[in-house]
Amino acid sequence: MGELKLCCLGLSHKTAPVSVREKFAFKGEELERALLKLNSMEGIDECMVLSTCNRVEVYFTTRNSSPFKDPISFLQEFKGATLDEINSFFYRKVDRDAVRHGFYVASSLDSLVVGEPQIVGQFKDAFQTAKELGTVGTVLCRFCETALKVSKRVRTETGISKNAVSISFAAVELARKIFGDLRGTKVAIIGAGEMAELAVKHLITNGASEVFVVNRTLERAQALAREFGGKPFPLTELANVLKLADIVISSTGAPGYVITKEVVEPAVNSRGGKPLFLIDIAVPRDIDPEVDSLDAVYLYDIDDLQQVVEANIRERLREAEVAKEIIEGYVERFLKWLRELEVAPLIAELKKKAEEIRKEVLEKRLPKLGLTPEQEAEVDNITRIIINKLLHQPITSVKRKAVEEESRSQVVQIFREIFGLGKE
Amino acid sequence: MEPKVFIYTSAVLYAVSTLHYLLYLIFRKNKLAVVGLYSARFGFLTNLIGALLLLFKGGAQTLFTPKGAFLIFALTLVSVFLYFSTKHRLSLTGAFLMPWATLFSVLASVSSGVPKVELPVGFVGVIHIVSAFLGYSAFMFSALLSVIYLIFERHLKKKKFSVFFFKLPSLTKLESVIYHSITVGFVFITFSMFVGAVWSEELFGTYWSWHPKQVATLISWFTYAGIIHLYLYGNWKGKRICYLSILGFSIILLNFLGVNLLSKKDVHSFKG
Numbered sequence: 001m002g003e004l005k006l007c008c009l010g011l012s013h014k015t016a017p018v019s020v021r022e023k024f025a026f027k028g029e030e031l032e033r034a035l036l037k038l039n040s041m042e043g044i045d046e047c048m049v050l051s052t053c054n055r056v057e058v059y060f061t062t063r064n065s066s067p068f069k070d071p072i073s074f075l076q077e078f079k080g081a082t083l084d085e086i087n088s089f090f091y092r093k094v095d096r097d098a099v100r101h102g103f104y105v106a107s108s109l110d111s112l113v114v115g116e117p118q119i120v121g122q123f124k125d126a127f128q129t130a131k132e133l134g135t136v137g138t139v140l141c142r143f144c145e146t147a148l149k150v151s152k153r154v155r156t157e158t159g160i161s162k163n164a165v166s167i168s169f170a171a172v173e174l175a176r177k178i179f180g181d182l183r184g185t186k187v188a189i190i191g192a193g194e195m196a197e198l199a200v201k202h203l204i205t206n207g208a209s210e211v212f213v214v215n216r217t218l219e220r221a222q223a224l225a226r227e228f229g230g231k232p233f234p235l236t237e238l239a240n241v242l243k244l245a246d247i248v249i250s251s252t253g254a255p256g257y258v259i260t261k262e263v264v265e266p267a268v269n270s271r272g273g274k275p276l277f278l279i280d281i282a283v284p285r286d287i288d289p290e291v292d293s294l295d296a297v298y299l300y301d302i303d304d305l306q307q308v309v310e311a312n313i314r315e316r317l318r319e320a321e322v323a324k325e326i327i328e329g330y331v332e333r334f335l336k337w338l339r340e341l342e343v344a345p346l347i348a349e350l351k352k353k354a355e356e357i358r359k360e361v362l363e364k365r366l367p368k369l370g371l372t373p374e375q376e377a378e379v380d381n382i383t384r385i386i387i388n389k390l391l392h393q394p395i396t397s398v399k400r401k402a403v404e405e406e407s408r409s410q411v412v413q414i415f416r417e418i419f420g421l422g423k424e
Numbered sequence: 425m426e427p428k429v430f431i432y433t434s435a436v437l438y439a440v441s442t443l444h445y446l447l448y449l450i451f452r453k454n455k456l457a458v459v460g461l462y463s464a465r466f467g468f469l470t471n472l473i474g475a476l477l478l479l480f481k482g483g484a485q486t487l488f489t490p491k492g493a494f495l496i497f498a499l500t501l502v503s504v505f506l507y508f509s510t511k512h513r514l515s516l517t518g519a520f521l522m523p524w525a526t527l528f529s530v531l532a533s534v535s536s537g538v539p540k541v542e543l544p545v546g547f548v549g550v551i552h553i554v555s556a557f558l559g560y561s562a563f564m565f566s567a568l569l570s571v572i573y574l575i576f577e578r579h580l581k582k583k584k585f586s587v588f589f590f591k592l593p594s595l596t597k598l599e600s601v602i603y604h605s606i607t608v609g610f611v612f613i614t615f616s617m618f619v620g621a622v623w624s625e626e627l628f629g630t631y632w633s634w635h636p637k638q639v640a641t642l643i644s645w646f647t648y649a650g651i652i653h654l655y656l657y658g659n660w661k662g663k664r665i666c667y668l669s670i671l672g673f674s675i676i677l678l679n680f681l682g683v684n685l686l687s688k689k690d691v692h693s694f695k696g
Contacts, residue, residue: 177595180593272660273660275662296662315452
């Protein structure tokens with residue numbers, strides 16, 4: 001029997017194309033069968049499976065000298081995978097690497113879109129399923145709980161999931177950079193379109209109080225206005241709407257410019273320096289770029305929004321570096337705990353042995369002394385104290401040594417021999 | 425304890441804070457801003473102790489020497505910075521404000537603290553000078569924040585996603601803080617003028633004597649009263665309030681320099 005190792009065998013969007021990922025994905029009832037099958041394998045102590053659309057990972061603990069033998073044969077049996085497939089698409093991580101990887105995954109550092117929040121829920125579900133089936137024990141429970149704790153800390157202490165990474169959210173974020181609190185802001189949507197409507201919905205959930213819906217035909221405007229609880233206007237009323245709105249989202253199918261400088265200028269002048277945010281999601285563009293030259297007007301077209309998204313992704317990657325520093329501390333602590341866990345039975349055994357010796361000697365010798373009950377109790381205490389003091393040093397030393405990489409197995413061996421403890 | 429130990433320490437701490445805030449501007453790591461904030465806080469404490477020691481050792485008139493004036497200016501500037509930046513999460517202002525606090529505390533460390541004219545400065549005098557500098561500091565903060573606003577606004581317009589874009593709240597928020605600090609400055613300046621008049625009556629038997637400094641302060645006071653009115657009733661919002669705020673502080677600077685150059689014998693000229 002080797003020492004206990006925490007391992008991870010998995011594939012992700014980084015190593016495998018979607019056709020492979022969907023082949024290895026475990027869904028619902030299949031996941032439960034897989035967990036039970038894995039758990040019944042001889043070399044595997046504890047196991048859990050994280051299966052999302054971007055990754056399939058098996059976390060397990062084992063004492064096997066070739067730790068991945070069992071999970072691989074499981075995949076061959078269960079999914080009909082060839083060894084070739086496994087070798088080319090799956091990564092294998094052991095101990096420190098596995099722990100770190102798991103923490104990265106739970107903190108969304110390994111995600112396709114760094115910082116996306118769904119993975120936390122998926123990780124939680126995977127843990128819950130394994131827990132209900134009883135396939136996780138002390139080690140993986142602690143592993144998952146730590147991973148979730150880390151992920152929470154990373155989310156609150158770094159800006160990893162702060163900046164918007166979709167066009168419609170980027171529009172909302174920009175609006176907030178200009179207006180701050182969006183409560184009380186008025187939004188106008190010109191034309192219709194999935195992305196524009198989505199942006200308006202986000203703006204409403206963020207507090208925008210009024211929506212003006214402008215369309216070429218009043219009927220279409222009325223239909224959309226009902227959906228948002230806004231006011232419908234025909235396109236001829238555009239100039240007046242611009243005077244009222246703070247945020248304008250334009251997405252018409254018109255071939256030329258719908259909003260020109262001549263239309264916007266009087267609106268801006270009536271605002272007294274209050275900013276006007278124009279978003280042009282249409283291709284070809286609806287808003288004349290000349291409009292941007294007006295003071296206190298912020299015009300963003302689809303390319304600009306795309307740039308915001310890219311800048312935000314870069315910012316998330318920056319924050320990911322901060323997150324990695326935080327995670328490293330947890331990895332160290334978890335490994336320390338894992339190593340100490342390894343020597344826990346050894347220490348228990350030593351304490352038990354010492355106690356047995358103490359009891360045996362006292363039972364034999366104590367009656368001969370003819371002491372009073374108080375004195376006997378005192379002797380009992382004294383011997384206890386001596387044993388505790390004597391064992392204190394070796395116990396702390398072996399705990400410390402257990403954490404060190406190289407000397408670990410030797411130290412445990414020597415410890416057993418010196419104190420005459422039974423073989424594993 | 426010598427006050428100078430504390431004054432030197434505060435200069436060093438402010439320099440550390442400045443350095444970290446400047447690095448924050450470049451590397452955007454929140455940790456840097458945290459270090460900047462804490463060094464500013466500790467610097468503020470030592471600055472305060474230094475000022476109090478100076479006050480108790482040399483009497484209130486030492487506040488009217490260059491050393492005392494720079495010390496109080498650094499102190500009030502940092503207190504205004506700490507108040508607004510922690511209240512509104514404006515760490516970025518540290519990079520613009522702390523260099524000045526550092527400069528003032530360095531100047532305080534090297535300049536003379538021996539008064540040339542004997543002045544019976546009592547409690548009233550201390551209140552007068554401290555509230556005046558609090559007012560100036562608030563105006564300075566609003567002017568520097570206006571500069572930040574203008575840069576941020578320009579970056580938003582030019583679609584440049586810089587540290588201003590990522591680490592500042594919104595334009596509206598900045599604007600409200602700019603206005604808020606102007607009103608705070610106005611309240612302190614008004615109060616300081618009032619206390620000054622009372623003090624003048626005590627010293628010279630007249631509330632108002634058309635000293636250059638008094639005239640200059642009156643001009644600044646009317647300027648800021650005008651700015652507040654334009655903002656509230658004239659709809660001078662956004663970039664315009666920034667320009668006004670910068671203009672107002674330039675007038676104060678001109679007055680300050682003018683008074684010091686023109687009237688060598690005036691009580692307001694802080695001669696050592």
